[in-house]
Amino acid sequence: MGKRRNVRQWALAYALLLPSLVVFAVFAYLPLYRLVHFSLYQQSSRLGGGERYVGFGAVWDVLSGERFLQGTWITIKFLIFTVPAGIALGVLLAMAAHRRLKGIKIFQTIFSSTVASSVAVSSVVFLTLVNEQIGLLRNVSWLSLKSPNSALFAAALSSVWQNLGLTFVIVLAALQTVPEELLEAAHLDGYGAVRRFFRVVVPLISPALFFLAIVLVVYGFQAYAQIELITGGGPLRSTETLLYRITKLQKNTDLQVGASMSLGLFGLTFLVALVQFRLLERRVTYGN
Amino acid sequence: MATDAPRRGAAIGWYVLLSALSLIVLFPVWMTIARALSDGSATLFARTPSVLPYSPIQWDAFSRAFTEGGLGRPLLVSGLVTLIIVAAQTATAVGAAYAFAFLEFPFKRIVMVLCAATLLLPIEVTLIANIQTLQEVGLVSPSQGFGEAIGALTLPFLAQAFGIFLIRQGFLGIPKDLRDAAQLDGYSDLGFLRRVAVPVTRPVIGSFVLIAFLSAYNQYVWPRFSVKTNRWDTVQLALRRFGLDNPDQLNLGFAAAIIAALPVLVLLLVFQKQLIRGLTAGAVK
Known part of the structure; x- marks a missing residue:
């Protein structure tokens, strides 16, 4: 009796899981296997012309080559421009809007509104500011799309703006969990506003900031539309992030390089998740 | 005073x-x-x-975005694609979450880890291999028809790990008493799922629906390479059409960007609380 019930439960469980497992098998694990395969075999330029084994040496050549390293460096710069600024501005907006005031909901709605804007929309929005022909700020040198030193910064700025809504919403939700008695007690102990912020508030919201850092890094690795729509990868390939370069390598003859770089991107995402976790874990205060 | x-x-x-x-x-x-x-x-x-x-x-920029810019068609494509993805993701996530939360079956741990690990495999990493696969089965090609384009745009997103674990967390919050009572009342597993588990966790599922809508409607990279003809452009892709080389239609691109953001803005204003709960899931306990 019990056994039959067990078998029925197994069958039901796998029936419920089947659709998800099929999707994951076909669109996550199969492509991972295929990336490894493509990276190890050079495809022929002729259609159906077969493939030639090139081995791990060829993968290493790509991952230590200029194309991959440049793309990685540009991606890291993009992260440097977007992650700390994103967190800092989210904290600023949330600190400003976390208070009892008449009509505060209106301000909170405004600050969270950029959630509605997709990467593509915010890229078009920022064309009105930074485009070299029509942008309002086209003559501001540190935002200029004409210079390899500033173009990436201009593209990154659109991401910072687009992410404002999300960072604000997350930090505000975290601030709302900080008990007011704690702040009052700190106040009575003679803690000034600055010390209260860094010694009481930041430790308490650090799990949320940690989460935010991870999310923003992941978004940074996935940045594409900003580059295509704002800079087109230029000038002088100075804004060609890793993903942007990978998307240009889809022809049969390029697949070996493209797949190797995709695996490199996978490795980086993995590594960052790991490093970030280790590093922040120690400083993050997990309450009970 | x-x-x-x-x-x-x-x-x-x-x-x-x-x-x-x-x-x-x-x-x-x-x-x-x-x-x-x-x-x-x-x-x-x-x-x-x-x-x-x-x-x-x-x-008249906003009306011309439709008449001259042809924005109506991409809006329909986006609407259909988003609808399919959200409906499928919600259904598959509820099913899988139920299995993980309430059922015992062989290899449960391994299956859970395999599901969670897909979070480390975003579509950007697997992009060129997935496009290659869909090209080989004929869904991605310059001559792709309506069905093929919709298939290419939706198939990889019919299930997604984030939703599974979010809803599983919701299911785990259901008090054991409620489960026992349902069992005494003779509810089958599916009956419990339909009549108790889903209604009780409606807020969580609602938040997930909004998040799924947001990410399906707003995505750019996958549609960019799985749609090979501008006949099946989504709204986000259609924003590329308005370039600087045609001054007559320059302003239509900016109007189109505003129009593209409107559906999500409306959702944000109407379901602010639920959306924020979804966005902050995982960040705040």
């Missing part, structure tokens, strides 16, 4: 600060509206850039 004045002064100070921050946050939106209303040539040849619309003001 005496303490009222400084407090009111502080309140005014906060209002000033909050208003200033609001202006900064909204300024790019204003610029987009201003350029949507400006004549394209005027924008292109203005000597000094202005924060105001250039005359002659073109009030």
Whole structure:
């Protein structure tokens, strides 16, 4: 009796899981296997012309080559421009809007509104500011799309703006969990506003900031539309992030390089998740 | 009485600060509206850039985005694709979450780890291999028809790990008493799922639906490479059409960007609480 019930439960469980497992098998694990395969075999330029084994040496050549390293460096710069600024501005907006005031909901709605804007929309929005022909700020040198030193910064700025809504919403939700008695007690102990912020508030919201850092890094690795729509990868390939370069390598003859770089991107995402976790874990205060 | 004045002064100070921050946050939106209303040539040849619309003001930019810019069709494609993805993701996630939360079966741990590990495999990493696969089965090609394009746009997203674990967490919050009572009442597993588990966790599922809508409607990279003909462009892809090389339609691109953001903006205003709960899931306990 019990056994039959067990078998029925197994069958039901796998029936419920089947659709998800099929999707994951076909669109996550199969492509991972295929990336490894493509990276190890050079495809022929002729259609159906077969493939030639090139081995791990060829993968290493790509991952230590200029194309991959440049793309990685540009991606890291993009992260440097977007992650700390994103967190800092989210904290600023949330600190400003976390208070009892008449009509505060209106301000909170405004600050969270950029959630509605997709990467593509915010890229078009920022064309009105930074485009070299029509942008309002086209003559501001540190935002200029004409210079390899500033173009990436201009593209990154659109991401910072687009992410404002999300960072604000997350930090505000975290601030709302900080008990007011704690702040009052700190106040009575003679803690000034600055010390209260860094010694009481930041430790308490650090799990949320940690989460935010991870999310923003992941978004940074996935940045594409900003580059295509704002800079087109230029000038002088100075804004060609890793993903942007990978998307240009889809022809049969390029697949070996493209797949190797995709695996490199996978490795980086993995590594960052790991490093970030280790590093922040120690400083993050997990309450009970 | 005496303490009222400084407090009111502080309140005014906060209002000033909050208003200033609001202006900064909204300024790019204003610029987009201003350029949507400006004549394209005027924008292109203005000597000094202005924060105001250039005359002659073109009030019809938003309707012309549909008539000349052909934005209606991409909106329909986006609507259909989003609907399919959200419905499928919700259904598959509820099913899988139920299995993980309430059922015992062989290899449960391994299956859970395999599901969670897909979170480390975003579509950007697997992009070129997935496009290759869909090219081989004929879904991605320059001659792709309606069915093939919709298939290519939706198939990889019919299930997604984030939703599974979010909803599983919701299911795990159901009190054991409720389960026992349902069992005593003779509810089968599916009956419990349908009549108790789903209704009780409606807030969580609702938040997930909104998040799924947001990410399905807003995505760019996958559609960019799985749609090979602009006949099946989504709204986000259609934004590429309006370039600087055609001054007559320059402002239509900015109007299109505003139009593209409107559906999500409406959702945000109507379901603010649920959406925020979804966005902050995982960040705040």
